[in-house]
Amino acid sequence: MKKTSLIITVLLTVGLAVLYVLHFTGTGGKSGIADKPEREPGEISVSNIVFVRIDSLLNTYDLFLDLQADLSAKARIVEDDLTKKGRAFENDVNNFQEKVQKGLITRSQAETQQNQLAARQQELEQYAQQKQMELAEENQVMLNRVLDALKTFLAEYRVLHNYDLILTTDESSNTIIEADRSFDITKEVVEGLNREYAKSRK
DSSP states (O other), rough: OOHHHHHHHHHHHHHHHHHHHHHSSSSGGOOOOOOOOTTTTTOOGGGGGEEEEEHHHHHHHHHHHHHHHHHHHHHHHHHHHHHHHHHHHHHHHHHHHHHHHOOOHHHHHHHHHHHHHHHHHHEEEEEEHHHHHHHHHHHHHHHHHHHHHHHHHHHHHHHTOOOOOOEEEETTTOOOOOOOHHHHOHHHHHHHHHHHHHHHHH
């Protein structure tokens, strides 16, 4: 189960980072970055560029942590359910094989039960695939919710603090290798996001 949770966390972190970067780099002039009147159109001041560490943000963003906890709980329920169904099926297979070996059922009965077990196995596999798809869909919805909250907050935050550009980075991609700590606004962004989330919960 720890392995499942770790995989979910890694996928969520990478997925959110990719979605965020694609959104803010793929919209061009529609990103909401306003040209300052004292500079030429498109001219960017290095002092007005900041960045957010996505991995650190996710580890302290209450909305993400709550949604991740909910998803992990659902994943555990699904895993327990599949384990229970799998064990029941395995027991029935073992009982069937024991009856066949001891000659306790006719060949016709054995053929019928074998077909029934094969059908049950197929149903169990389809059920597992369905649950995996449902969890994947919920995972995507969670990413979208976190990304939407982050985009909305940063759009206002950028204008409020007169930033030209807000970049993202994380330990896996390491797009920003070295930078002055004053350019890292992760802590301030998380605090603001958590305040907004706390208000929405009320």
